[in-house]
Amino acid sequence: QVQLQxxxxxxxxxxxxxxxxxxxxxxxxxxxxWSWIRQAPGKGLEWIGYIYSSETSYTIYNPSLKSRVTxxxxxxxxxxxxxxxxxTAADTAVYYCVRHQVAGSDAFHIWGQGTMVTxxx
Amino acid sequence: xxxxxxxxxxxxxxVGDRVxxxxxxxxxxxxxxxxxxxxxxxxxxxxxxxxxxxxxxVPSRFSGSGSGTEFTLxxxxxxxxxxxxxxxxxxxxxxTFGQGTxxxxx
Numbered sequence: 001q002v003q004l005q006x007x008x009x010x011x012x013x014x015x016x017x018x019x020x021x022x023x024x025x026x027x028x029x030x031x032x033x034w035s036w037i038r039q040a041p042g043k044g045l046e047w048i049g050y051i052y053s054s055e056t057s058y059t060i061y062n063p064s065l066k067s068r069v070t071x072x073x074x075x076x077x078x079x080x081x082x083x084x085x086x087x088t089a090a091d092t093a094v095y096y097c098v099r100h101q102v103a104g105s106d107a108f109h110i111w112g113q114g115t116m117v118t119x120x121x
Numbered sequence: 122x123x124x125x126x127x128x129x130x131x132x133x134x135x136v137g138d139r140v141x142x143x144x145x146x147x148x149x150x151x152x153x154x155x156x157x158x159x160x161x162x163x164x165x166x167x168x169x170x171x172x173x174x175x176x177x178x179v180p181s182r183f184s185g186s187g188s189g190t191e192f193t194l195x196x197x198x199x200x201x202x203x204x205x206x207x208x209x210x211x212x213x214x215x216x217t218f219g220q221g222t223x224x225x226x227x
Binding site for chain 1: 122153155157164165166167170171174208210212215216217218219220221
């Protein structure tokens with residue numbers, strides 16, 4: 001079965017760039033939708049954006065974060081990544097990578113365990 | 122942007138109670154709505170998709186209904202494992218979550 005694992009620095013300085021990678025095992029990232037979702041401490045869930053992996057991959061981002069977000073894929077490593085620029089304390093959160101359902105619907109189906117990222121000097 | 126509003130924010134209930142959580146969308150989303158359960162320190166878990174379809178492995182005491190702008194999640198008989206926070210989420214346009222409903226012990 002498909003499993004997802006987030007990795008990346010747990011501490012990022014203000015104004016710098018947050019970079020996280022999601023490694024997918026048990027299945028190919030091809031022909032599926034993959035999202036990043038975050039959750040600030042004690043708060044609700046916020047969708048960041050998704051990538052559809054295919055011959056012509058494409059991305060869709062949350063309009064509120066679009067200017068700072070890039071999601072990319074590395075099919076050779078079966079990974080996809082998140083890049084968030086110019087971070088502030090408001091970007092402190094647990095970051096989840098997620099696979100969407102594969103047919104007939106598009107809910108968030110399989111979640112990684114999440115990785116905590118703190119923005120602090 | 123489509124806003125999702127859940128009510129109540131907190132719900133106190135006892136084992137065996139019937140529990141209903143409401144989710145309202147700021148515009149019609151058809152039936153493109155999902156419900157998730159989250160326990161402290163854990164990732165959310167998909168319960169319901171397309172407003173009323175039960176995810177595989179989810180107990181049948183969970184059910185979803187609604188379409189357009191009004192949706193409900195019902196737990197027919199609350200079990201000890203069900204004390205958690207529940208989120209609705211639309212996937213008609215971009216993706217938006219409700220603010221969550223915490224179900225705690227009365």
